[in-house]
Amino acid sequence: ELKVEQNPLFLSMQEGKNYTIYCNYSTTSDRLYWYRQDPGKSLESLFVLLSNGAVKQEGRLMASLDTKARLSTLHITAAVHDLSATYFCAVDMYSGGGADGLTFGKGTHLIIQP
Amino acid sequence: GAGVSQSPSNKVTEKGKDVELRCDPISGHTALYWYRQRLGQGLEFLIYFQGNSAPDKSGLPSDRFSAERTGESVSTLTIQRTQQEDSAVYLCASSLYPTYEQYFGPGTRLTVT
Numbered sequence: 671e672l673k674v675e676q677n678p679l680f681l682s683m684q685e686g687k688n689y690t691i692y693c694n695y696s697t698t699s700d701r702l703y704w705y706r707q708d709p710g711k712s713l714e715s716l717f718v719l720l721s722n723g724a725v726k727q728e729g730r731l732m733a734s735l736d737t738k739a740r741l742s743t744l745h746i747t748a749a750v751h752d753l754s755a756t757y758f759c760a761v762d763m764y765s766g767g768g769a770d771g772l773t774f775g776k777g778t779h780l781i782i783q784p
Numbered sequence: 785g786a787g788v789s790q791s792p793s794n795k796v797t798e799k800g801k802d803v804e805l806r807c808d809p810i811s812g813h814t815a816l817y818w819y820r821q822r823l824g825q826g827l828e829f830l831i832y833f834q835g836n837s838a839p840d841k842s843g844l845p846s847d848r849f850s851a852e853r854t855g856e857s858v859s860t861l862t863i864q865r866t867q868q869e870d871s872a873v874y875l876c877a878s879s880l881y882p883t884y885e886q887y888f889g890p891g892t893r894l895t896v897t
Contacts, residue, residue, distance in 0.1 A: 701884060712890045712891050715885055718885045758826060771817055776826045
């Protein structure tokens with residue numbers, strides 16, 4: 671059974687600071703995704719990571735994937751209040767070129783204070 | 785273009801009643817997924833449809849849950865004899881080869897009283 675663990679689950683930080691959210695998963699997978707969810711809203715896709723060593727950046731967020739370590743990181747640079755949200759990593763349950771449903775981590779609730 | 789749409793947006797039902805939730809995927813997306821999100825929790829996978837292949841039903845929590853999809857279009861998730869623990873937001877997503885990046889709909893909030 672695929673398990674996905676995120677840490678921390680709750681993070682309060684000040685604007686301007688840097689921090690990293692970690693996502694570990696238990697079995698081989700081809701694809702890892704990061705999503706953002708604002709309160710009462712649906713999920714917004716942030717990054718799709720498809721191979722070992724993949725690095726994607728969008729604004730103040732950067733995601734990376736190490737398939738050998740089964741680890742992905744979401745790094746926040748010089749945080750701003752607008753980045754306050756819950757961030758989920760999710761791993762495709764299928765490995766082998768196809769696709770299946772995603773197994774999600776429990777989410778990291780991020781609060782960025784002025 | 786249009787995103788994934790779901791209806792109704794909110795549904796309140798009495799325990800023991802059946803409910804039907806609808807999902808319209810993004811046009812051309814071959815894969816469709818249903819998830820459940822309980823309050824303050826992550827998402828639980830329920831079922832996955834890919835083209836005309838047999839669906840992956842491995843996430844359905846009980847035989848009260850079923851889903852259908854017509855070709856590569858609309859899907860309905862049916863919950864029979866609803867229980868209070870079925871209260872959650874039910875999210876639908878669709879995706880396309882090769883990234884299978886899933887685009888989520890706004891969800892249906894189900895409350896069982």
